[in-house]
Amino acid sequence: MLITDALIIKQEEIIPGFHRITLSAGEAAKNARPGQFLHVRCADTLDPLLRRPISIHAVDREKGEVSLFYRVVGRGTALLADREKGDRVNVLGPLGKGFTMPEGNGGVAVVAGGIGIAPLYFFLQELSVIKICANVFLGAATKKQLFFSGGIEALGHNVFPATDDGTAGYYGNVVELFAQNLSDSVYGCGPAGMLRSLCQTIKKYNIRGEVSLEERMGCGVGACLSCACKTVDEEGNYRYSRVCAEGPVFTAGEVVWE
Ligand SMILES: Cc1cc2nc3c(=O)[nH]c(=O)nc-3n(C[C@H](O)[C@H](O)[C@H](O)COP(=O)(O)OP(=O)(O)OC[C@H]3O[C@@H](n4cnc5c(N)ncnc54)[C@H](O)[C@@H]3O)c2cc1C
Ligand code: FES
Numbered sequence: 001m002l003i004t005d006a007l008i009i010k011q012e013e014i015i016p017g018f019h020r021i022t023l024s025a026g027e028a029a030k031n032a033r034p035g036q037f038l039h040v041r042c043a044d045t046l047d048p049l050l051r052r053p054i055s056i057h058a059v060d061r062e063k064g065e066v067s068l069f070y071r072v073v074g075r076g077t078a079l080l081a082d083r084e085k086g087d088r089v090n091v092l093g094p095l096g097k098g099f100t101m102p103e104g105n106g107g108v109a110v111v112a113g114g115i116g117i118a119p120l121y122f123f124l125q126e127l128s129v130i131k132i133c134a135n136v137f138l139g140a141a142t143k144k145q146l147f148f149s150g151g152i153e154a155l156g157h158n159v160f161p162a163t164d165d166g167t168a169g170y171y172g173n174v175v176e177l178f179a180q181n182l183s184d185s186v187y188g189c190g191p192a193g194m195l196r197s198l199c200q201t202i203k204k205y206n207i208r209g210e211v212s213l214e215e216r217m218g219c220g221v222g223a224c225l226s227c228a229c230k231t232v233d234e235e236g237n238y239r240y241s242r243v244c245a246e247g248p249v250f251t252a253g254e255v256v257w258e
Contacts, residue, residue: 002027005088009065011081015144017072018115019081020057021089026064028094032056034123035098035212035249038068039220041090042076052076053217053244055119055189056094069118069147095220096248099123099187099210101130106184108134110157111198113174113190117147119212120189128155135160135183139174139190143167175201182207188252195255202252209252215243230256 006023013019028038039051057069072081083089099119102108108127112120117138127134139162140146146168149159161169162177170177175197178186185208188198195211202209218224222245231241231254238256241247 002031002094003090003092004028006066006091008083008085008087008089011083011085013081014069014147018069018145018147019072020067020069021080021083022065022067023089023091024064025066025091028056028091029059029061029064029066032059032066032094032122033098034101034126035119035210036094036096037119037220037248038066038091038093039095039217040068040076040080041092042079044090048076048079050076050218051092051220052080053095053214053220053248055212055248056122057118058122058125069115069121071115092220096244097246099212099249101126102132102185108132109137109178109181109183109186110134111137111139111174111178111186111188111190111194113139113188113194114141114145115147116188116190116194116212118189120187121148121152123187124152124155124157128157133157135181137162137174137178137181138169139163139177139194141165173197179205184208186210188212196257199252199255199257210249211252211255212248213243213250213255214248217244220244230258232256 006025010022037055054068058067134157162174189212215227218226227243228240
């Protein structure tokens with residue numbers, strides 16, 4: 001497990017409230033797997049005390065750079081957004097269990113809701129390295145929140161947008177759009193309601209699926225149990241799993257939605 005004082009190479013506001021920060025973090029870039037996250041100390045002070053978990057969004061292994069894409073929702077992310085090029089940010093990681101890279105020729109789909117594209121973009125980068133083209137269902141409240149569709153197409157994937165207000169692509173829910181274009185395996189990240197309905201679709205059509213979950217975190221390394229979520233194994237035994245250690249990526253069948 002690695003702690004780094006990473007130099008900020010770039011801090012971009014993609015649209016108001018949504019930032020991408022690029023860090024020089026060679027070891028993290030070398031070791032990162034799609035779906036893993038960094039536990040970020042958002043300020044140099046003791047307040048806020050806890051680190052904030054943010055998914056690894058993109059990696060440039062040659063340059064030794066890692067990008068995070070995040071929405072400003074509270075104090076920690078606001079402080080992170082105030083950091084400038086040339087500052088240093090203390091990060092712990094890469095942490096957690098990421099997505100399983102697909103093998104073989106089956107069709108692969110990615111379903112992202114809003115900021116949920118954050119970890120899936122890195123997954124799509126890695127898919128294009130192994131020459132797998134995915135159908136990417138990109139859902140958002142409105143057109144301007146359909147993030148990185150050009151970049152995803154440039155990686156060689158097909159983008160199918162959906163917006164809640166009908167300003168671009170399919171008028172409605174991104175999971176509905178995916179259900180009309182099923183694939184052999186699917187990888188999802190987004191708001192809990194969206195993931196719940198994606199898991200129901202996966203079960204209904206008996207396809208392979210993985211989803212990345214979010215829970216509030218303390219330690220980020222499996223010690224404090226603050227991130228527990230209910231899961232069930234293949235034998236039907238229920239347990240509590242730590243999102244930071246056994247996740248954040250789980251198979252769709254493991255997650256118990258209550
Ligand atoms: C594994 C993992 C990966 C994540 N990746 C990203 C990412 O790539 N980009 C991104 O923008 N966000 C991501 N998040 C969510 C991010 O960690 C929270 O938005 C952040 O911790 C909020 O900190 P804050 O101090 O700004 O807000 P706070 O003041 O702590 O909270 C503000 C609001 O956000 C809610 N909130 C805080 N933490 C979480 C959480 N972990 N899950 C759900 N709601 C939360 C609170 O309930 C509250 O309503 C991820 C979370 C996890 C667990
Ligand atoms: S955050 Fe401490 S166990 Fe997961």
